[in-house]
Amino acid sequence: MAPTNRSPFRRTLALLAGTALLANVGAGGIAHAQTTPAPAVPEQAAPAPAAPQPTPLSPAAVAPAAPPLQMTAPTNGPASVADLAEGLLDAVVNISTSQNVKDDEGAGPAPRAPDGSPFQEFFNDFFNKQQGNRAPNHNVSSLGSGFVIDPSGYIVTNNHVIEGADDIEVNFANGTKLKAKLIGTDTKTDLSVLKVEPKQPLKSVKFGDSSVMRIGDWVMAIGNPFGFGGSVTVGIISGRGRNINAGPYDNFIQTDAAINKGNSGGPLFNMKGEVIGINTAIISPSGGSIGIGFAVPSELASGVVEQLREYGETRRGWLGVRIQPVTDEVADSLGLDSARGALVAGVIKGGPVDDGSIKAGDVILKFDGKPVSEMRDLPRVVAESPVGKQVDVVVLRDGKEQTVKVTLGRLEDSDQAAAGDNSDDDGVINPDPGENNDMDQPDQDGDQGQTAPDGQGPQQQDQGQNHQGPNQHGQSQQGQDKATTDQAMPKHVLGLSLSLLSPETRKTFGIAESVDGVVVTEVAPGSAAAEKGLKPGDVIVEVAQEFMKSPDAVASKVQSLKQEGRRNAQMMVAAANGDLRFVAVPME
Secondary structure (H helix, E strand, C coil): CCCCCCCHHHHHHHHHHHHHHHHCCCCCCCCCCECCCCCCCCCCCCCCCCCCCCCCCCHHHHCCCCCCCECCCCCCCCCCCHHHHHCCHHHEEEEEEEEEEECCCCCCCCCCCCCCCCCHHHHHHHHHHHHHCCCCEEEEEEEEEEEEEECCCEEEEEHHHHCCCCEEEEECCCCCEEECEEEEEECCCCEEEEECCCCCCCCCCCECCHHHCCCCCEEEEEECHHHCCCEEEEEEEEEEEECCCCCCCCCEEEECCCCCCCCCCCEEECCCCCEEEEEEEECCCCCCCCCCEEEEEHHHHHHHHHHHHHHCCCCEEECCEEEEECCHHHHHHHCCCCCCCEEEEEECCCCCCCCCCCCCCCEEEEECCEECCCCCHHHHHHHCCCCCCEEEEEEEECCEEEEEEEECEEECCCCCCCCCCCCCCCCCCCCCHHHHHHCCCCCHHHHHCCCCCCCCHHHHHHCCCCCCCCCHHHHHHHHHHHHHHHHHCCEEECCEEEEECCHHHHHHHCCCCCCCCEEEEEECCCCHHHHCCCCCCCEEEEECCEECCCHHHHHHHHHHHHHCCCCEEEEEEECCCCCEEEEEEECC
């Protein structure tokens, strides 16, 4: 998008306003005001003895009006960052790339004038000529920034700066230009490592610790905005831990230091000259800086960069679970004091916790001693952990906290394995369709309403009934039939019409054989269940971490939760294909 032009008058006003603001700030950041001392009030002559004593006047009443406040010009302005910048400029580079693009790639359809327009013929002729003059192949160039982390020629930048490039050239502050080789790239954090072959050691910078940076700390950005190399801007850290939906490990530093197009991949320094962030994105309606920029923190970037240098790829830890957020309703249904942690929606077959150490329905509260405040914290802390490390994981299960030991696997670069990559818009991360196979299976006889063989089921049933003469066995059989018939009867619970999962209902809703539970046949419009997204064909697998065999079991469990004072019923719900999610349905 072309930059918006402002009139010279408006631009001058902006500059003058900035100058006026800086002029009033002393070296210590405090504006000092001085006033001219007021003249002393003259003493009153003593009155004659015979004269009446007048009422004394206060000094303020007789003092002359004080002159207006006057600001004295400070002898020096804010502390300069010139010395700091001078020592860092040579380590920051400009990166230019070129890519050979075919004419039919990314061109899109030519604009067309509305049919019947008087300018239609002229409009179409113009664009036909433009397309006819275009070569079959053409080069697309882009500009970005980067910084040297090793005197031997290793350079860090953003992946989106060099993505798809056929040729990468690094331009140094002294005018030197060197061809660069791509060592490794990581799309999840938008980071890449390049290598050049210099004739002599390069000036380099090192990573600092972004975790100790606080909101309000001063930072300095150096980069290549709009192709102007070696540009320095200063600001503060405006926020931490920002999630801008750029990737599964979002934990951006927000800064008001001016960052524009071309700053991507450039360093964000602390006042010690250490890189505490890598400038990546801005929010801007016009394409220019509005004081909202984002940088990948060094606490995340340094490990990724080291792995890219060593292996040419990332090697992240993998827990093998699919998660979803813990909402206020879910927290209430589980008895949590607040909405925190990550709710396990499923366990991946063959993953590190497929041994039952972590189960669907668990809430992960801590991982390797680090608290999991919200769902998105877990993928990041797991990915930062070494492959093969044994860690302690604190989970909430059956209302109690317990610690389990887990040995981490390696996260492969695939959407199937990534814990945070394939989430839906509602934050639900679905498991594999066949994962219900490791859950507790219902008793087939009771579930389908079938009668157990004589001499087994009826005798067990008789134990809890009164015996009445020689026909007691037949009466007992009738009692069991009635019980199973009651269980099979449709129930209406929380706006849901529920039925047994039978071959007929499986066929009607296309429910996979791997899915077990109680099927939802209707959802009352406007009900709490409808607002939570439940629909006909969904299968209720669990309520409050208890497997549901029948509609009657769902109704009974909901009633018991109400008696316990719970406001929400947590349900594990399976879609027709077996995808699981947790839903907390209000019971009020």
